[in-house]
Amino acid sequence: MFSAGSLYRSLGLFGALFAQSAGVAAAPVSIIFVIGDGMGPSYTTAYRYFADDPATADIETSVFDELLVGMARTYPGDSTLVTDSAAAATALSTGVKTRNGAIGVDEHHKPVQTLLEAAKARGYQTAMVATSPITHATPGSFAAHVGHRSENNEIADQYFDQRIDGRFKLDLLLGGGRQYFERKDRNLVKEFRKHGYAFAGDWQQRHKLKRLPALGLFAPEGMPSALDSEQPLRLQQMTEQALDLLGKKPFFLLVEASQIDWCGHANDIACAMAEMRDMDGALRVLKAYVDKHPDTLMVVTADHGTGGLSIGANGVYDWDVASIRGIKATANRIADQLLAADENWQEIWLQLTGMNLSEAEQRSLQRWIPHSRLSGEDAPQQHNPAAVKGALVAQVLTLINKRTHTGWTTSGHTGEDVQVFAYGKGHEHFAGNLNNTDIAKHLFRVFAK
Structure with missing residues (x-):
């Protein structure tokens, strides 16, 4: 199991690396990191038109327009130039480029400290919310270290087994992927519950999660698509619940709008716009939270584009x-x-x-x-x-x-730059054209304060 000391010695403490560089003048109390998986720039433009009120002459701006500050380059650490979600999320979570498929490790397969791990070492509460399996490439890259994104069971195991200073890495998990926690070879749900975690195994049991630590696994694999779901704003609702549970203590919260990407792979525009509407709702909840807690920093971006939407x-x-x-x-x-x-x-x-x-x-x-x-x-x-x-x-x-x-030009990913959005304390540090690794490096500077 990881301890803070061994983790930093083996991985290198990014906070120390950046402590002497120009950083945020006064560190935010809490950090919210939102990733729209597959959300290339054409998606936010399309959503502006989709969400527009047809009864008015003007085309209204969206929450994405309000928060936009810059762009980010997404190429992976190999020579392909077109990233997958694992390499992109590893870059966003660690500040290190890696090969496609890799989760929380560098190009030499060595584990690299993540923002979430640095937050936990600093004493922050930590939480992840996703509409995919919570072991999927993006959330996995913030809290696990494996050679390939397909190792869902190992990722789930690491959520329980790897500790920082004897503490669990994650105080709250909300999303899909129950089958990776309840397996024939191991029942992680029982193990988490034995250590005091509240548990909800389906959407109707969400009300049981009234305290931390908590584990909500609302589907065997991914959650139902927003357009097909009885809860079309399920990401918004999980985000609201996460904020309620996290309370007033400093926290690091990852929120992923996972299935924008899945709709892009399918080349399904109605599906994609429904996912964008759910992400819009989550962002409005988060923006309102930052307005009430101005010492919070929210950063929003995409990992890559998907589908070549036109x-x-x-x-x-x-x-x-x-x-x-x-x-x-x-x-x-x-x-x-x-x-x-x-x-x-x-x-x-x-x-x-x-x-x-x-x-x-x-x-x-x-x-x-x-x-x-x-x-x-x-x-x-x-x-x-x-x-x-x-x-x-x-x-x-x-x-x-x-x-x-x-x-649509493809059923796969695309390599264009993606947008960066930021709000709250220190948002100005994310303006301009950044490498995706710069986003993580700026956030590591916060933990060095």
Whole structure:
């Protein structure tokens, strides 16, 4: 297990490294770090249009516009130039570039101290909130050290096993990923509870978390998508709960809007805008907290872009945001509902999208819905339900993106600079064009005060 002394000797104390450099004049009491996973600049622009009040002549600014201070470079420590979430989060949490896939280790596989660990060594309360599994690449990179992001069980183990001065690293965990804590080989939930952690195993049990330390694991894997969820503002609600539980003591809080990235990978614009709306709600809660506690610093950024989103596509100078607002489910959920509806699929399509279909568009969907095909029509791989479902999802997305003039260049990540937002005490230190590692280095200076 880590002790503060051995951790600093083996990893190098960043606070000491930066103590003599120009830093924040007066250190903030608490630090809030928010990451919009996959949230390239086109997402915040798209969200401004999506959130705009159509009843007014002007296009209103968003909370992202209000907080914007700079940009950050995202390239990883290898030669690829396009980062994954693990390398990016490691850069943001440690100030050190690493290879894609690595969690909290440098290019030589050596553990590197994270901001969260430095905060705990300083006596701060520590918390992480995410809509992904809480062991996913971004939260994992703030509190664990493994060779590859796929090692979810090991990441969960480290949350319990690795201590700083005999104390658990994390006072509060809220998110998904219950299956990595309740396993056949080890039940970490029981171990945490034995050491005094309050526990909630689903969303309906959230009210049981009334004190720290606490562990809330609200889904076996990731939490349901905002657009498909009965709690479309679940990140906002978890953020509110985290602030309530953290109380008045100094804290380090990581909040990740995890599934913006997942929607980008899927090239699903309605899904992405629902996640952005949830992040907007969380940011407004956090901004209000900073207003009431002006000695708090909030820094917000993205780890990378995802999907190559374009507002307008195929040479058309238009973006049909009204149609996007009318979509009530992700493409994956729409496909499930169409298959379940069978011959009544057109009614379900209209309910979920609000889009009337041309005859050709109807046929493009109908060929993948087994019992509604025209006589003699067959679909490739019709005896493979997964392939049929995948093809139907792809066709749903094709129709939505074409209708709304939404463009995508990839189903993967993109390498453009991302925006940096900051608010509160010391926010001016994050202005301009930074390397993503500079964000961590500025925050380590806070702990050196």
